[in-house]
Amino acid sequence: MNPGTTTSIKRMIRQEVFPTPFCPGCGHGILLGAILRAIDELGWSMDEFLFVSGIGCGGWIPSPHFAADTLHVTHGRAIAFATGAKLFNPELKVVVIGGDGDLASIGGNHLIHGARRNIDLTVICANNMIYGMTGGQVTPTTPHGAYTMTTPQGNPERPFDLCQLVAAAGASYVARYSVYHVRQLIRSLKRALQHPGFSFVEVLSSCPVQYGRRNELRSPVAMLNYFREHCVPISRAHTMDSAELADKIVIGEFVR
Amino acid sequence: MVESKYMPLDGANAVSQAMRQINPDVVAAYPITPQTAVVQNFSQYVADGLVDTEFVPVESEHAAMSACVGASAAGARVMTATAANGLALMWEMLYIASGMRLPIVLTVVNRALSSPLNIHCDHSDSMGARDSGWLQLYAETGQEAYDNTIKAIRIAEHPDILLPVMSCQDGFITGHGVERVGILPDEAVQEFVGTYHPKYSLLDTDHPVTMGAWDFTDYYFEHKRQQTEAMNNALPIVKQIFREYEELSGRPQSIVDMWGMDDADYAIIVLASTAGTTRTVAREWRARGIKVGVIKPRVYRPFPAQEIIEAIKNCKAVAVLDRAISFGTPLGAGPLFTDITSALYNEGITGLPVVDYIYGLGGRDTVPPMIESVYQDLQEIAATGERGALVRYLGLRE
Numbered sequence: 001m002n003p004g005t006t007t008s009i010k011r012m013i014r015q016e017v018f019p020t021p022f023c024p025g026c027g028h029g030i031l032l033g034a035i036l037r038a039i040d041e042l043g044w045s046m047d048e049f050l051f052v053s054g055i056g057c058g059g060w061i062p063s064p065h066f067a068a069d070t071l072h073v074t075h076g077r078a079i080a081f082a083t084g085a086k087l088f089n090p091e092l093k094v095v096v097i098g099g100d101g102d103l104a105s106i107g108g109n110h111l112i113h114g115a116r117r118n119i120d121l122t123v124i125c126a127n128n129m130i131y132g133m134t135g136g137q138v139t140p141t142t143p144h145g146a147y148t149m150t151t152p153q154g155n156p157e158r159p160f161d162l163c164q165l166v167a168a169a170g171a172s173y174v175a176r177y178s179v180y181h182v183r184q185l186i187r188s189l190k191r192a193l194q195h196p197g198f199s200f201v202e203v204l205s206s207c208p209v210q211y212g213r214r215n216e217l218r219s220p221v222a223m224l225n226y227f228r229e230h231c232v233p234i235s236r237a238h239t240m241d242s243a244e245l246a247d248k249i250v251i252g253e254f255v256r
Numbered sequence: 257m258v259e260s261k262y263m264p265l266d267g268a269n270a271v272s273q274a275m276r277q278i279n280p281d282v283v284a285a286y287p288i289t290p291q292t293a294v295v296q297n298f299s300q301y302v303a304d305g306l307v308d309t310e311f312v313p314v315e316s317e318h319a320a321m322s323a324c325v326g327a328s329a330a331g332a333r334v335m336t337a338t339a340a341n342g343l344a345l346m347w348e349m350l351y352i353a354s355g356m357r358l359p360i361v362l363t364v365v366n367r368a369l370s371s372p373l374n375i376h377c378d379h380s381d382s383m384g385a386r387d388s389g390w391l392q393l394y395a396e397t398g399q400e401a402y403d404n405t406i407k408a409i410r411i412a413e414h415p416d417i418l419l420p421v422m423s424c425q426d427g428f429i430t431g432h433g434v435e436r437v438g439i440l441p442d443e444a445v446q447e448f449v450g451t452y453h454p455k456y457s458l459l460d461t462d463h464p465v466t467m468g469a470w471d472f473t474d475y476y477f478e479h480k481r482q483q484t485e486a487m488n489n490a491l492p493i494v495k496q497i498f499r500e501y502e503e504l505s506g507r508p509q510s511i512v513d514m515w516g517m518d519d520a521d522y523a524i525i526v527l528a529s530t531a532g533t534t535r536t537v538a539r540e541w542r543a544r545g546i547k548v549g550v551i552k553p554r555v556y557r558p559f560p561a562q563e564i565i566e567a568i569k570n571c572k573a574v575a576v577l578d579r580a581i582s583f584g585t586p587l588g589a590g591p592l593f594t595d596i597t598s599a600l601y602n603e604g605i606t607g608l609p610v611v612d613y614i615y616g617l618g619g620r621d622t623v624p625p626m627i628e629s630v631y632q633d634l635q636e637i638a639a640t641g642e643r644g645a646l647v648r649y650l651g652l653r654e
Contacts, residue, residue, distance in 0.1 A: 150295070152303040
């Protein structure tokens, strides 16, 4: 069985809980697959892992789907719980998977302190730019001007650049990709999982149901096309001026 | 009395409508199921310019209540809403709000506390906060949630109370359930709640004050005595405000709702939406000639002991329904039960058999046959004189 194939990763999933709770067109299923493919391609066993997740759509990626130890905890605190587990059992590969609302908003303090401490955790942030599960409210990663249920006139605030934030706080591996860039994403996840120290991968994930439909990206394809058209690699971003970069999302490895 | 306009609203939306009419100065909130709709609808009113409120969607419930405390200390009329773990995350700030005597009004759309993770209704969230110095109101219906929200403003801001108020309703059951809700005219609500004139506020530079400053062995105790005194004396004022609202709305507003209690042999005491199910069963049993009654406290903190004891003292047997466990109490009884039984003892009533039923945890449905089984148990207790198990479970599989 070739590692990373759909047939191969099926044994890493609790198939009895399928179908997933994700909405049609949600990018989190792509990310779920990408994480498992990365682990499988590395030849690692799910028995070596603890997956910690909080509250929100992103928290559902490992729990209950992964056939591994999972700890499903309170909103925002996954990194703090994971810190405790890692300290007691440093041999364990501890991976935190959460959404932008979970990790960057209510749990933002734990994110920067995990990075500052450079503790050996892998944190994967499924950033769909919205609180999806509660019905589409503004988050700290919602783009300026975007429409949400709580910003019906457009978001007046600026979003976090999570990669810059975590890099500045001291993380030793920092990367950003989208669920459209799935091969680069898998490569990055493999590096993050192998990296000793705090590794952070921000994954832009499509949410046509809660985000897209209020922002002229109603279909799953429209959201993936948005990522294709708006994401620029770091090397190209260096050649662009601020006006050209205004509506672009820079992807790649920021700290390695 | 003014005429209400009737609209099909869910309980969350009914509270948003009340908030629109109250037009608070500041709302700071964070989304959590099943509260989200309350603030989400309200944010639409802000965007549409229907209210003058400064609305801020903050980064957590801890931040939400902190911002509310700051705004209230600065002299604003402040409202917010939450549920379950959101309320738990506010815990630290709940005591700051009541200790600073800030009249914040918080809607709680009751939901079970994790772990394990559950989004459905029980009262474990607000019951855990019952000792935090907040007044607590419980609504049976969306209509009551609307009415309580408006009354809560007057209660909190009353100069002899000056304490925050938690206005609770059952998550999903009333929070998401659409019903016919009577909405008062905007101007009637505005007149009823009036304008808030804080006695002390920050940014009043002619009268500088310090709030929350350190207060050790010298005066902390005295300040807590004042706080408990305000709570102890609140009930007559709450009653008066309920009465005024009854005159305005034409809807009965007793602090403890009584059904069939004039001559009841068997009584069930229950908070919030399950009171409706209980009354439905009680009506059928009354039609069969069995003297049953229902007691539904609308106010839980301060606890209306006198009203409840007066109503049940001549019963043959009484059941309390608790939608939360107070872990570690004798046999794991619920908070309502422990309050009622201690009140009975204090009044010197010791012969009345009272049993507790834990029900509906994590949103487990409580259906009429379960209530019938409770009345049957009460009949049996009265007939045999054997109280039996003190704490029982309704609808539990074991």
